[in-house]
Amino acid sequence: MPELPEVETFRRYFDRTSLHQKIKEVRLYSPEMIRGISPKKLREELRGHEFVSTGRHGKYLFAQLDSGKDLVLHFGMTGHLKYFNDPKKSPSYVRLLIQFPNDYNLAFDCLRKLGRISFANDRAKFIADKKLGPDVLADDFDFNKFLEIVSQKKGSVKSILMNQHTLAGIGNLYADEILFQSRIHPSQRINELSKAKKKRLFDAIKPVLVATIERKADWAKLPKNYLLNDRGKEGKCPLCGRTLMRETVAGRTTYYCPRHQSLKR
DNA sequence: AATATTGTTCAGCA
DNA sequence: GTGCTGAACAATAT
Numbered sequence: 001m002p003e004l005p006e007v008e009t010f011r012r013y014f015d016r017t018s019l020h021q022k023i024k025e026v027r028l029y030s031p032e033m034i035r036g037i038s039p040k041k042l043r044e045e046l047r048g049h050e051f052v053s054t055g056r057h058g059k060y061l062f063a064q065l066d067s068g069k070d071l072v073l074h075f076g077m078t079g080h081l082k083y084f085n086d087p088k089k090s091p092s093y094v095r096l097l098i099q100f101p102n103d104y105n106l107a108f109d110c111l112r113k114l115g116r117i118s119f120a121n122d123r124a125k126f127i128a129d130k131k132l133g134p135d136v137l138a139d140d141f142d143f144n145k146f147l148e149i150v151s152q153k154k155g156s157v158k159s160i161l162m163n164q165h166t167l168a169g170i171g172n173l174y175a176d177e178i179l180f181q182s183r184i185h186p187s188q189r190i191n192e193l194s195k196a197k198k199k200r201l202f203d204a205i206k207p208v209l210v211a212t213i214e215r216k217a218d219w220a221k222l223p224k225n226y227l228l229n230d231r232g233k234e235g236k237c238p239l240c241g242r243t244l245m246r247e248t249v250a251g252r253t254t255y256y257c258p259r260h261q262s263l264k265r
Numbered sequence: 266a267a268t269a270t271t272g273t274t275c276a277g278c279a
Numbered sequence: 280g281t282g283c284t285g286a287a288c289a290a291t292a293t
Contacts, residue, residue, distance in 0.1 A: 002272075075271095077270065078291090111290060112288085114273075153281090153282095154282075155283080156283095172270095172272090251284065
C-alpha cells in the first residue's frame with residue numbers, strides 16, 4: 001500500500017493523534033526492522049519526550065521530537081499506523097508501539113517486516129545519505145526541474161518514475177496511474193519522449209497524488225477515469241473497456257491500456 | 266502447492 | 280557510470 005499518498009495520509013493521521021503528548025513507554029517487538037540505531041538508544045531518544053511535528057520526503061515519514069531529532073518510518077509494502085486505546089482494537093502485526101499517558105497507543109503495524117524504523121539527528125542529512133531524489137509534491141519540484149533530471153536518463157518511463165534516487169514518492173501502482181493519465185506506454189524510453197509528452201507526464205504526477213491524498217488514499221473514492229481500481233485479473237480500461245495489458249516492466253507487474261497507451265511517439 | 270504481493274537493496278552482467 | 284534482471288528480505292492470501 002504505502003506510496004507517497006498513503007504515507008502522506010499516515011503523516012496527517014500522526015498529526016491528528018500523536019503530537020504533544022509525553023511518550024510514556026516504547027515497545028519494539030521487531031528489532032530486526034531497526035536501522036542505524038540500537039533498540040536501547042531509540043527508547044532513550046523517545047521515552048519522556050514528545051513529538052512536535054511531522055514531515056515527509058517521498059515514502060519516508062519523519063516524526064520530529066522536542067529534541068529536534070526525528071523518528072523515521074518507512075512502511076515497506078504492508079506498513080501502516082494505528083492509534084488506539086482498546087487492546088481489542090490493536091492491529092495484528094505491531095512492530096513498534098508508542099504508549100502515551102492517556103492510555104492510547106500509536107502502533108507501527110507491518111505484516112511483512114519490510115518496513116524500516118530509524119532515527120535521524122539531521123533530516124536533510126538523512127535524505128542526502130539515502131540519495132533520495134526530490135519529493136515529487138515539493139513546491140519547488142516544477143517542470144524545469146523535472147526536465148533537468150529526466151534529460152539525463154535513458155530507461156523506461158516507468159523505471160524512472162519509480163526510482164527513488166531520481167524522484168521520491170512514486171511506486172509501482174501510482175506509476176501505472178500516472179502513465180495511464182498521461183497516455184504514455186510504461187516501456188517507452190524516456191529519452192524518446194517529445195518535450196510535449198514529457199510535459200504531459202509531469203502534468204499528471206501531482207494531480208494523481210493530490211487527488212488520492214484528498215481522498216485519504218481511499219481508492220474507492222477516486223474518479224471513474226482512474227486505472228487503480230481496475231488492476232488485477234481481467235481488468236478493463238475505464239475509458240474504452242478493453243482488457244488491460246499485464247506485463248512486467250522495470251521488474252514490476254504493470255497494467256496499461258493498449259489503446260490509450262501506445263508505444264509509438 | 267505454486268504464485269503473487271504496494272517496498273528497498275545488491276550482485277551480476279551488457 | 281548506467282540500466283536492466285533477478286534474487287533476497289518476510290509473511291500472508293489465493
